[in-house]
Amino acid sequence: MxxxxxxxxxxxxxxxxxxxxxxxxxxxxxxxxxxxxxxxxxxxxxxxxxxxxxxxxxxxxxxxxxxxxxxxxxxxxxxxxAKTEVATPTITTTTDGNVKAFKAQHLFHDENMPSFFRRLAWSPDASLLIVPSGLYKMAHDAPSFNMTYIYSRKDLSRPCIHLPAPSKPVVAVRFCPAIFALVKNVAEKDMSSGFSLPYRLVFAVATVDSLIVYDTQRNCPIVVFAGIHYAAITDIAWSADGRYVAVSSQDGYCSLLAFSKDELGTRLSCNEAPANVSSCLPETVLANAQQSLTATSAEMSLVSEPGGLVDHDQSPPDAACPRPLRYRRITLAALPASLPPNVLEQPILPISISVPSPSPLKTRKITPVALAEDSR
Incomplete structure (x- = not known):
């Protein structure tokens, strides 16, 4: 997409x-x-x-x-x-108490946000959707705050968690592809993250000038990186093992942030992870890719003509207009018995491409011409 x-x-x-x-x-x-x-x-x-x-x-x-x-x-x-309802100041007072009206407030920044990117992300287990570029007001006349919205898959109509950002808008969110075990002996005050997952997910939130790393077990950031680039941050990328984070910027540079082994926590293997998330782990994805590659390599593409194999040493009748080659995909089981035994061992001839050299630049003299002044 x-x-x-x-x-x-x-x-x-x-x-x-x-x-x-x-x-x-x-x-x-x-x-x-x-x-x-x-x-x-x-x-x-x-x-x-x-x-x-x-x-x-x-x-x-x-x-x-x-x-x-x-x-x-x-x-x-x-x-x-698009919008959410926030309370407006009291408009009517009755015997029952104060009556307040609600006004729709935009959830996100407009086109004046100083970034070309709003990179949202799904969690590896597909249970969460995190959306950047949030703009939040607690009341109609209250100031706006930059926000990151977390939506639950069970209810995508409204955010379940608001993550406040520093003074700059949020431009990107990326989940770590690895899944970690829950941390033991965590302070009770830090446990109210709003999630009740049997494992930990780690994700990075990038603002215009900083990078904040969270997990789903604690309500406070794990680490905050600030001032690592001279221009706005544009994207984030995690390594498959979760030990490295690459951050790109409009200043033309990429920063590589490294974590020591088990600094983010203990990774869960495919056997330890729940069945619904084990298929999303990098090890499983790599194993499936290798399996698919092995199955694909069992099929061979041979250059063929209706009369047999193409003779590369024989020039086409018209060198200016070479005859197009036709390809036919056949499997090893479909090889005809009449083929020579060493046909699959023949080396592939390299293709030479001639690129014309550019013509040298020529200098020429230009005679200056004086412009006539306006007669008026």
Whole structure:
């Protein structure tokens, strides 16, 4: 999934490189997209001050009169996160007490936020969605605070936790791909994080000029990095083992932050993690990728012609217009018995590409011409 400055989100088929669906609900630049690890939801956020949640719709029954194509809608907008209600000053006093009205307040910054990015993120277990660029008011006439909103998968209509940010807006959120065991002997005052997970998730929140690392067990940050770049921070990336965090900036540099072994906690292995999250661990993802690669490498692509293999030593009839080669994918089990035994051991000839050298620059003399003054 990708977002662009034409106010659209595009869902791509990686195998074919084609667009499967275009989502054009936003009214301004799309500055962040996130795919639910469970494959059920998509999330996008734009500078139009909205965050949209798309849900996978059930496939319609195939009709004989109408063919179902891949370009048809796969996801539909399920939720629009845009405003919340805040209390206004008292407008009426009755015998029952004060009556207060409520006014809608925007949840997110507008297009004047000093960043081109609003990178939201799903947790590895798909239970949480964290959205940056928040703007929060406790009352209608109260000052605004920069905020990071945490949404629970059970209720994506309103945030369950507000994480206040320093003086600058939040531009990116990234979860550590590793999952950690709960920390023992944590002070009771630090345990009211609002989560009741049997494990710990660690995530980083980047503002314009700082990086804050949290976990889901404590209500205070683990560490805060500030003043590491001369310009605005643009993105965050975790290593697979959770020991390194890369931070990019508009100043053209990347900072690499390192944690010592077990500094963030004890990592859970695939056997120790719950079944619903073990498939999201980097070890499982890598094992599945290697398995897929092994299965793919069992198939071989051979250059073939209807009459047999192509002879690379034989020049085409017309050198100016070479004959296009046709490819046919066959498996090892489908190899014809008439092929020579050493056909698979033949070396692949390198392809030489000639690039014309640029013509040298030529200097020429330019005669200056005096401009006539205005006769008036």
């Amino acid at each position: 990708s977002g662009s400055v034409d106010n659209q989100c595009m869902i791509w088929d990686v195998a074919t490189g084609k667009v499967v669906q275009i989502l054009n609900d936003h009214q301004h630049f799309v500055q962040g997209v996130a795919w639910d690890p469970a494959g059920e939801y998509l999330a996008s956020i734009s500078s139009d001050r909205t965050c949209r949640i798309y849900a996978r719709q059930s496939a319609p029954k195939k009709s004989k009169k109408r063919k179902i194509t891949a370009v048809e809608s796969l996801f539909t907008c399920r939720q629009v996160l």
